[in-house]
Amino acid sequence: MLIDAVKKELQRIVGVEHASFSKEALLCYAYDATNIRKMPDAVVFPKNAEEVSLILKMANAERFPVVPRGAGSGFTGGSVPVDGGVVLSTERMREIHSIDEANLTATVAPGVITWELQQEVEKRGLFYPPDPTSLNFSTIGGNIAENAGGPRAVKYGVTRDYVLGLEVVLPTGEIINTGVKTAKGVVGYDLTRLIVGSEGTLGVVTKAVLRLIPLPESTRTLLAVFPELADAASAVSGIIKARITPSTLEIVDSISIRCVEEYANVGLPKAGSFLIIEVDGTVEGTSKEADEVRRVCLENRASSVDEAVDKKEARNLWKARRAISASLFRIKPNKINEDVVVPRSEIPALVSGISGIAQRRGLLIACFGHAGDGNIHVNIMYDGKDAKESEVAHETVGEVFKLTLSLGGTISGEHGVGITKAPYLAMELGSDAISLMKRIKANFDPNGILNPGKVFAGGHSR
Amino acid sequence: MMNSELLRKEIGRCVVCGTCRSVCPTTRVLNRETSCARGKLTLIGALSNGEIQMSEEYVRHIKECALCGACKDSCPNGVDTVGAFVAARAEIVAKQGLPFAAQMILKALIDPGGLKGTAIKIAGALQGLFLKDASAEAGLVSRFSLPVIGGGRLLPPLAKQTFLEMSRVKTLAVPIAQGTSVKKVAFYAGCGVNYLMPQVGSATLDVLERAGVAICVPPEQVCCGMPAYSMGDKDTARAMALKNLEAFEAYDVDYITTSCATCGHGLKKLFKELLSDDPALSRRVSAFSAKVRDITELLTNELGFIGKAGAKAAEEKVTVTYHDPCHLNRAQGIRREPRALLANAPSLSYKEMRFPCSCCGLGGGLSTTNYDLSIEISRRKAESIALSGAQVVATACPGCIVQLRDALHRYGVDAKVAHVVELL
Numbered sequence: 001m002l003i004d005a006v007k008k009e010l011q012r013i014v015g016v017e018h019a020s021f022s023k024e025a026l027l028c029y030a031y032d033a034t035n036i037r038k039m040p041d042a043v044v045f046p047k048n049a050e051e052v053s054l055i056l057k058m059a060n061a062e063r064f065p066v067v068p069r070g071a072g073s074g075f076t077g078g079s080v081p082v083d084g085g086v087v088l089s090t091e092r093m094r095e096i097h098s099i100d101e102a103n104l105t106a107t108v109a110p111g112v113i114t115w116e117l118q119q120e121v122e123k124r125g126l127f128y129p130p131d132p133t134s135l136n137f138s139t140i141g142g143n144i145a146e147n148a149g150g151p152r153a154v155k156y157g158v159t160r161d162y163v164l165g166l167e168v169v170l171p172t173g174e175i176i177n178t179g180v181k182t183a184k185g186v187v188g189y190d191l192t193r194l195i196v197g198s199e200g201t202l203g204v205v206t207k208a209v210l211r212l213i214p215l216p217e218s219t220r221t222l223l224a225v226f227p228e229l230a231d232a233a234s235a236v237s238g239i240i241k242a243r244i245t246p247s248t249l250e251i252v253d254s255i256s257i258r259c260v261e262e263y264a265n266v267g268l269p270k271a272g273s274f275l276i277i278e279v280d281g282t283v284e285g286t287s288k289e290a291d292e293v294r295r296v297c298l299e300n301r302a303s304s305v306d307e308a309v310d311k312k313e314a315r316n317l318w319k320a321r322r323a324i325s326a327s328l329f330r331i332k333p334n335k336i337n338e339d340v341v342v343p344r345s346e347i348p349a350l351v352s353g354i355s356g357i358a359q360r361r362g363l364l365i366a367c368f369g370h371a372g373d374g375n376i377h378v379n380i381m382y383d384g385k386d387a388k389e390s391e392v393a394h395e396t397v398g399e400v401f402k403l404t405l406s407l408g409g410t411i412s413g414e415h416g417v418g419i420t421k422a423p424y425l426a427m428e429l430g431s432d433a434i435s436l437m438k439r440i441k442a443n444f445d446p447n448g449i450l451n452p453g454k455v456f457a458g459g460h461s462r
Numbered sequence: 463m464m465n466s467e468l469l470r471k472e473i474g475r476c477v478v479c480g481t482c483r484s485v486c487p488t489t490r491v492l493n494r495e496t497s498c499a500r501g502k503l504t505l506i507g508a509l510s511n512g513e514i515q516m517s518e519e520y521v522r523h524i525k526e527c528a529l530c531g532a533c534k535d536s537c538p539n540g541v542d543t544v545g546a547f548v549a550a551r552a553e554i555v556a557k558q559g560l561p562f563a564a565q566m567i568l569k570a571l572i573d574p575g576g577l578k579g580t581a582i583k584i585a586g587a588l589q590g591l592f593l594k595d596a597s598a599e600a601g602l603v604s605r606f607s608l609p610v611i612g613g614g615r616l617l618p619p620l621a622k623q624t625f626l627e628m629s630r631v632k633t634l635a636v637p638i639a640q641g642t643s644v645k646k647v648a649f650y651a652g653c654g655v656n657y658l659m660p661q662v663g664s665a666t667l668d669v670l671e672r673a674g675v676a677i678c679v680p681p682e683q684v685c686c687g688m689p690a691y692s693m694g695d696k697d698t699a700r701a702m703a704l705k706n707l708e709a710f711e712a713y714d715v716d717y718i719t720t721s722c723a724t725c726g727h728g729l730k731k732l733f734k735e736l737l738s739d740d741p742a743l744s745r746r747v748s749a750f751s752a753k754v755r756d757i758t759e760l761l762t763n764e765l766g767f768i769g770k771a772g773a774k775a776a777e778e779k780v781t782v783t784y785h786d787p788c789h790l791n792r793a794q795g796i797r798r799e800p801r802a803l804l805a806n807a808p809s810l811s812y813k814e815m816r817f818p819c820s821c822c823g824l825g826g827g828l829s830t831t832n833y834d835l836s837i838e839i840s841r842r843k844a845e846s847i848a849l850s851g852a853q854v855v856a857t858a859c860p861g862c863i864v865q866l867r868d869a870l871h872r873y874g875v876d877a878k879v880a881h882v883v884e885l886l
Contacts, residue, residue, distance in 0.1 A: 024519045027508050028494075028501035035478045045494075072495065073480040091493040111493075115484070136484035263538050326479040326538030333474075 002041045002086070006062050010044055010086070013054045018045040018092065029087040032072040032079045033134075034420060040067065040081040045092045049167055049175045049206035055088060056204070057173035059449040066171075067451050068200040070111065070142030073134040075337055076418025078146060078199045082453040088204065090141045096120055097207070104212045105164060105181060110141025110205050117210075127215040129156035132414065133322050141205050147197030149414040151248035151321075154372030155280075156213075158414065160196045167207035168195055171445035181209050194440075199416050200451040202444045216280035219247065220290040221314040224275045224297040224305040229253050229355070229367070232273035233348040235300035236371040239277070240344050242296055244289050249372025250276040250321060253351075255381075256368040259327040264320035271303070275371070276321060324368050325377065331364060332381035334390070336397055336420075341375040342409035353403045354378060361396050363389070375413035401427055422457045463696055463735065464542075464549040466510060473507040476500060476541050482533035487821045487839045488526050496523045499533035499543040506550045516557055524550050526835060529692055529826030530788040532819075547826075548692060555694035564830075568698050571653060571685035572705070575626055615833065616868040618658045625651050625660035626681055630667065634679040637713050645675045645765065646715040650706075650754075652725035653685050654860025662860060665884040666721045666757055672772045673765040682709035686728035687736065688789075692826050696736070703733040704743070707750055717764065718750070721757045721883055723790035723859035724825075729754040730794065756790060758858055758882055762799040768806045773886060776809035782885060783812070783852035785843065785866060786819040787859035800858050800882045807886050815850035817842065824865035840869035848875045856882045 002010075002021075010019045020026070020043045029043040041064070046052045059066045065085030072079055081087055090111035097107040101124055108117060114128075114135040121128050131150035132138055138148065144166070149158035165179030168191075179185060179192035195203055226232040232251050239246065252260075254272050261268045268274070275297065279289040294305045308314035328335055342350045351367055358365040369377035378400055382393035401411045401424055411428050412421055425434060438456060442448075464472060482499035483489055489498040496505070505523055508514045527547055534543045560568070570576040625631060638646045647670055655663040670677050683706055687699035706729070710718055720726045730751050737743040761767035782804055790796045797819075805812040823829070823839030847855050847870065855866060855877050866879045 022517075022519055023508075023514050024505055024517065024523060025496060027504050027514070028496045031478050031504070033477075033479050071480055071483055072478075073483075089495075091495075094493065113484075134480065137480050260538075263540060323481075323538035326477055326481060329475070329477050329539050 002064060006058065006064070007042065009058055010042060010055065013051050013058075014044050014046050018047075019043075029069065029072075029089065030081065032069075032074045032077060034075060034077045034080070034418075036077045036080050036419065038080050038082050039084060040087040041084050043087040043089055045089050047092050049169050052088065052169040052204050052206055053173045053175050055086065056169055056171060056450070059086065060172055060447050063447060063449065065449055065452050068141070068145065068204050070139030070145070071113070071134070071137045073138045074142065074146060074418065075339070075415040076412075076420045078416055078418040078451070078454060079142075080419065082419060090139060093141075093206065099124060099126070099212075101126070103181070106210045106212055108140050108208055108210065110139060110144070110208065112140045114138050114140060114143055121212055122215055125215050126212040128162060128210060128212055130159045130162055133325065136322075140208055140210070144196050144205050144208060145198065145200045146414065146416040149370070149373075149375065151250050151370050151372070153370060153375070154249050155245045155247045160193060162211045163192055163196050163208060164211050165209040166192055166195055166205050168203035168205055170203050171447075171450035175206075179209065197416070199418060199454055201441060201454055202450070204450070216247070218283045218286045219278055219280040219314075220286045221308040221317060222277045222290060222293060222305055223308070223317060224277060224302045225269045225271045226273045226275070226300070226302050227271065229273040229351050230348060231301040232275050233351050233371070235275060235297050235302065236347055237345055238296040238300055239293060240372075242292055244279070244292055246277050246289070246293065246372055247280040248276065248278040248370075250369065251371035251376070252276070252321070252324065252368040253366060255331065255364060255366040256324045256328065259330045259366070260320050260324045262330055263323050263327040264316070266316045266320050268320065269304070276317060325379070328366050328379050328381060332383055334382050334384040336380040336382070336393055337415075338378045338380070338397065338400060338411070339369070339375060339413045339415045340378055340400065340404040340409055340411055341373070341413035342404055342407040344372070344374045346407040346409070347371055347374060347376070349407055350376060350404065350409070354400060357396060357399055357403070361392055363393060363396060365396075370413075373413070374409065398424070398427075417455045419454060422455060425455070425457055463552055464545050469506065469546055469549045470510055472542055472546050473503045473510075475539055476503045477539055478504075479538065481536050481538060482543070485532040485536045487528060487530060487532065487823060487842075488835065490842070491835060491838045492526065497526050499537070499541075502527070502550075503541070503543065503546060506546060516554065521554055521558075524554065525827070525831050527826050528788070528821050528823055528828045528836070528839065530821035531792040532788075532821065535792050548694070551692070551694035552696055553694075560693060560695055564693060568690050568693075568695060571689070572698065572701055574682055574684050575624060575656075576684070615837075616871045618864050618867070620657055621660050623660065625656040625663040626679070628660060628664070630664070631679050632681075634667075634677055635681040636678065638676045638678050638715065640714075642676045645717065647675045647677055647760070648710055648713050648715040648718045649677060649679045650683055650686075650710075650718055650720040650725060650729060651679065652720055652722040652860070654722050654864070659860050659863065659881075662721055662863075662881045662884060665881065666719075669757070669761060669767065669883050669886055670719075672770060673761060673767050675765065678713050678715065680709045680713050682712070684709070686725040687732060688724050688728040689827070691728075691732060691736075699732070700736040703736045703747075707733065707737070707743070707747055710750060711746065715753065717755050717760055718753045719755050719757050719760045721858065721881060722861075723756065723787035723794070724861055726754065726756045727789040727793040756794060756796055756799070756858065758800040758803055759796050762802050768802060773807055774809045779811040780809060780854055781813055781852045782810045782854045782856050783815040783847060783850045784818060784882075785815070785822065785847075785855055785857040785862060787857055787862045788821050788825060790858050791819050800856070803882055803886060804856055810885060813850050813852055815846040815852065817846050820846075822862045822865040822869065824861050829865065836865070837869065837872060840865055841873060844869045844873040844875045847877055848873075852877055854878045854880055854885065856880055856885055858882050
């Protein structure tokens with residue numbers, strides 16, 4: 001609970017209309033896409049770094065938690081106020097400050113929606129590749145906090161690879177600038193990379209300088225259909241082995257196909273699996289690569305390989321792809337959504353391993369995702385009202401992680417740890433590494449006021 | 463309309479993924495979680511659990527919505543958001559009642575031509591005292607900020623003679639002769655055409671005549687009930703549906719057509735819902751609704767209008783773009799037909815605008831309950847129209863026409879607004 005004096009001060013900092021304490025407002029800032037709900041005591045909408053700084057300074061003086069929030073589209077509870085306190089929404093910081101066409105950079109506020117930035121830069125023949133599935137509503141600030149990736153990571157990398165510099169408000173309220181505006185820069189420790197992916201625990205990003213690249217001249221989108229998931233998985237390995245780097249290489253299993261077709265109605269084939277493959281580059285280059293991809297797919301038992309005839313068809317295909325995660329709720333009311341990564345050559349082993357686990361446990365597990373970079377979304381479906389099934393589903397998570405790690409992988413490729421993966425952190429990281437991370441957190445945030453209860457198990461870092 | 467149990471179930475199906483944030487025109491303006499479907503459903507759920515009361519803030523958030531249906535359309539889980547919002551509005555009306563002015567207007571609309579008496583008097587006073595002419599094409603601008611109108615708002619003047627009073631229309635107020643060999647079509651005007659834009663009604667009759675059909679315009683027709691329904695007054699909406707059903711049953715026709723997207727949605731779908739409580743009525747309304755076609759749909763798909771002689775000629779082609787009314791596009795799935803009519807008209811050169819399907823901001827009573835928000839939503843539309851370079855923006859809904867004229871006037875975009883049928 002916040003005392004009245006604190007509420008008054010918050011109102012003074014951001015303006016009366018930009019600080020809410022009503023139950024109505026708080027209910028709407030209690031959740032993210034995990035559907036985990038914890039009530040905050042206030043939600044504030046600061047306009048700039050100075051206001052954020054004042055809020056954080058007061059949080060240290062009065063010892064209340066501050067939880068940064070973009071669009072609330074995260075999958076691990078990163079913006080859920082587990083200890084209450086103040087949700088700090090970036091919804092008012094929506095400016096694209098500048099797009100520098102001479103130096104290929106964009107300077108943006110954290111609340112800018114990823115898709116809107118992409119539209120703006122693409123108008124100028126430029127390209128900001130990171131494309132988390134939620135890009136139509138997720139924010140750049142949230143993408144940076146989670147180091148979000150997406151289908152294009154296979155060729156273009158993830159958010160981290162496009163962040164040159166940041167303006168960050170530290171948990172103690174100081175405003176610092178990290179990184180550079182230039183293509184290179186090695187002065188001091190790389191704080192930019194430390195902040196990127198720190199899940200809002202080390203600072204609040206209030207401005208970002210992003211790297212842009214030229215927009216590829218041509219993109220070709222192919223849909224390859226396979227009788228079995230295993231065939232699609234081996235086609236993925238085949239494409240990588242053929243020395244082709246597609247700009248996206250997405251795999252979708254039969255459960256996902258069924259659910260999403262119900263939603264999107266785009267005429268997806270009833271099949272064991274399909275791949276969405278994009279190649280981009282010059283017109284000649286993509287034409288050669290598209291032929292090569294087609295050949296590899298057919299060699300791996302593809303029953304058909306079709307190409308999207310125009311942008312609209314490609315867009316429909318992507319609309320369907322992006323809807324998979326949420327449309328899975330059509331088969332079961334609850335799910336555990338993991339985003340494990342394995343070395344690309346191990347994808348066939350991962351998918352067959354998971355199908356074995358699903359059979360043994362008697363669960364429906366939907367697999368889809370960014371096969372091109374080895375990042376598979378493993379969705380364990382269950383009914384929360386069925387205590388037994390719920391328990392089995394949660395036990396299965398550990399088993400999936402064990403399999404992933406045994407194949408040389410990692411337990412999260414892009415969703416982050418948040419609260420949902422915190423209990424599993426020690427499965428992947430050594431105790432010395434975790435202890436160093438905790439010391440870093442304590443150094444940044446001695447009072448543990450910024451996004452407490454995240455990343456580290458046992459929750460409360462305060 | 464959903465009962466409270468169904469409503470709770472529907473809310474439970476929202477998995478708060480956030481997709482609705484990306485398409486909501488209200489959220490684009492307000493930038494708050496409370497304005498998107500995910501937030502609204504959370505609030506409706508909290509009210510039904512007793513976590514919150516029906517507070518002023520609750521009511522405000524529920525009404526911050528044009529009922530455009532974009533969230534429902536984009537929801538990966540298929541949650542009937544619009545149904546939930548309408549049910550929530552009905553709960554509000556049940557508890558708090560409707561504002562007096564709204565009650566008066568809805569009451570008047572239950573009778574054929576019922577608005578005429580009251581409204582003309584009010585409008586006469588308003589037009590003389592508070593409104594000045596903007597331009598012959600555009601309408602009237604309010605001089606002062608009024609609680610119901612808002613400052614600087616462009617309003618269409620009420621027609622001196624309603625559509626149903628026109629002598630041409632009165633001659634069509636009789637059943638079509640039996641044994642005619644051509645298709646028989648009844649025209650449903652709707653309040654927008656009847657009271658505000660009779661010229662759209664006339665243009666509709668013109669194209670129907672050119673299409674070679676026999677026409678009638680039942681004079682017993684009343685408001686379709688959509689305004690009452692979206693405000694949450696289901697009883698009035700039901701009474702209107704029944705009156706219309708009875709009115710049109712007396713005329714033996716092949717099709718019932720309308721040039722209002724909202725009315726079309728009402729006639730096709732709402733009537734069924736409202737009258738489903740009575741099995742006998744339910745059967746009758748099914749037969750009625752099966753005959754309903756939007757005018758663009760009727761011309762394109764049933765009457766083979768494209769390429770028919772008598773089209774408007776022009777020395778120089780006019781560039782036209784098209785705005786998709788939510789009630790035509792999302793509610794009825796009609797996108798291709800109006801575009802086909804425009805693209806094939808010899809006097810027009812068709813150009814698509816960006817975001818043609820984004821809402822104009824008028825719907826769901828938003829333009830009366832929260833005009834500032836409503837007109838701010840229309841800014842993006844005005845920008846898209848300006849960017850398209852079109853001289854005329856066509857649409858197929860009188861409501862959208864009112865809002866687009868206001869928006870283009872406000873944001874200084876030099877383009878005319880017309881109904882598709884006025885351009886053919």
